[in-house]
Amino acid sequence: MKRFFTYLKIWKLNASNTLQEFFVNRYTHILFYLGKVIRLGMSLLFLYLIKDQISQFSDYSPDQVIIFFLTYQFIDLFAQVIFRGVYLFRARIIRGNFDFMLLRPINPLFQALTDHPDINDALFIIPTTILSIYIATTLNIQVTLASLLMYLLLVFNAMMIATSLHISILAMGILTKDIEGLIWIYRDVMRLARFPVTVYLEPLRFALFFIIPVGLMITVPAEVLLNLTPAYSIWITIATGITSVWISLKLWKWSLKKYTSASS
């Protein structure tokens, strides 16, 4: 129990230090924020334009498509808030700073995942989530209490899958130092899930459900929320969530054994 509080305290200190860094670089961060606002604004604009001109998007109504997008928005953003440290990992390995993580009496995986929470995104996610909920209430969709609860469970499951993906990326970062951009592949694949993943052609479709399972992270929860038949059952989705975490942890442990450390 004491360890839990130590970990919590460390996370809070890291967050507070990151916040201080934020102020030191405030102009950069303001521009970042602005860029994100523009990006979100343009995406929403596009969806509303589709709603205006288009009556049916594959098996879904435009309103339903918006729900898929909002789900993507939340999950993608939330993962970035917590796991921003993963984006800095490659630089740390190259400069030899990962050694410090291994020396400290704190789980190095915890450090690598969470030691740089993104304040900018934290400030962004709050208003955008409120906006998302508001937009959702204006849409013509069928949501019941049951489907909403199931949705929340599946969003939690999605975060588990996101965690396992980030862990795998860290492990790959240790094993193959010359891969830059693995985290960006993950983000780009996530981006594909802005729209319901069922519209993509095979074999991409399968890959998006079971290789980098963004379909299970975003499409299935949204389908469940909208009381549509999900592409894959809830059981499969949750089983994948749990299995993926287990696999990623094994991968991480193995990668540590192979770690060669930057030379002096």
Add this chain to the structure above:
Amino acid sequence: MHKYIMVLKQYWQNIFVYRVSFVLWRFRQFLSSLMALTIWTVIFTNQEIAFGYQQKQMVSYVFLVTVLYNIISTTSLNDLTGEVYSGKLSTKLVKPMNIFLALGFQDLADKLLNIGFVIVESIILFFIFKPSFIFPSLGQGLIFLVWVILATLIAFMINLLFGSIGFWSRDSWGPRFLYYMILDFTAGKLYPLDILPPVIQKAIYFTPFPYMSYVQIQLFLGRLKQDQILPITLSMITWTIGLIFISRKIWHKGLKNYTAMGQ
């Protein structure tokens, strides 16, 4: 001339060392085009025309924007700010080469490499989506080429300006991020500029953004009126000259201080 060719070769070799990263980068671009083509195919399954475009035109649009994006907007100069700030640029400055030509060739190396891959990717996408294309007339084609070259220069100048931030500040990813966000929806990898409400379109025309691939594509697809061509060309030339001028001034100033600081 030989030494600039060396710049090209060196750049390619460097990319080769990080070839996995490069292939991943191409894969990401591929995914992006794949997404756009899929979405529009889905949209057009239920209707003939959307936003004033036929399916043929929209698909041509996506293919074109992919190719143009990799010719005009390249990322080889992303590290320039860091190099300037840290003093690493000095190693390039002391060489008997014009720094702007050297950077230009570096950029060219990047473009050539990416174009090669884009062609392959486009072929793959062609076989998946089997689109029918629209081709411009010879006259339009020539103007198209001129506009592409001007756009390339504009983009290069903007990148140089971002790089020059390094004379005064550690990094430029703030403004650069904003730039790419705006570029994303004006040069539109997902959708063309003219589906947006006219008010937004008008605002954007005050910036160089529409000239960075939008106008070229509109010309290619035959969606421009004859009397628009000249004003657009003049605008582009003005932007190009203006940016070259500003860029030169700022770099001149920056370099003066640079050498004075003994970097």
Add this chain to the structure above:
Amino acid sequence: MSCATMELIMSQPVIQVKNLKRYFKVYKKQPGLWGSVKSLFKRKYETVKAVDDISFEIKQGEMVGFIGQNGAGKTTTLKVLSGLLYPTEGEVGVLDFDPWDRKPEFQKQFALVMGQKNQLWWDLPAMETFLLNKAIYEIPDEQFAKTLDKLVDLLKVKDIINIQVRKLSLGQRMKCELIAALLHNPKVLFLDEPTIGLDVVMQKNLRDFIKSYNQEFKATIVLTSHYMDDVKELCERAIIIDKGKLIFDGKLKKIIDKYARNKILSLVFSEEVSEKELKKFGQIKDFNQGESRYTATLLVSRKKAAQMASELLKQLPIEDLNIEEPPIEAIIREVFQSGNA
């Protein structure tokens, strides 16, 4: 506990290494663009034996120096002792722990200080990183305050710990990095090239600090360096590693007396001097009499170096004279060539 038991505990080695091996694979590539393409299809591997069967024991409070050339295996050994690297073969024990387990109880008792590696947050004052480390190592408030005060005093950095790290000079930054590494009062200290990149004054300060740390806290200190002076000043015992193998483990004085027999005299003359004349004073390594510079390098036996120097100054037209230690590489070469000690 009886005195005998105490003594027994005290004499237990704090660090035990048995037949340690650490190998890793390195890819070889030919230079040039064509070489890059070739490496796509066929890559040549080479197994590098960074550490090749090393054994030693270190007792509490000892200060031991690892000497060796770059790439000899010193840093790798330290990293295995710290739990960063997984041994290919062999047994390692530090404070009765297996470092690879990386148990928090173990990690709270040692520190690895790597010269030129930074853990301080760049945009923030060093103090913020100190507080973070306090939380990480679960250091109680009182102990933290006491240790911090002592370290800050020893290193004389009181005024700068609240200034942004990026505004500090290299020397100041290094001192703060050191404090960050030692806040938890480690009993065992691994120092990897601690003085690299520092100027002469800083090097001396650092050495003095390490000496006082050892005395004050009775800490066991293992340090690697390729500066002979570091090891000479601090360590009684030296372990020489060459190409992954341990070739000497014993008193430093013994090596120096036995192998560092000579000192190097660098001479600059104001006018031409004959080789024959110079030969009288020692073994000539270098002799340049041309153009406008007249220089020479002599090897003179250690004991006679000072005397020879004064003789030289008296008898020859010398403009400048410098007495230096032979570089460690030369000493190691000697040790290695003459077989193990």
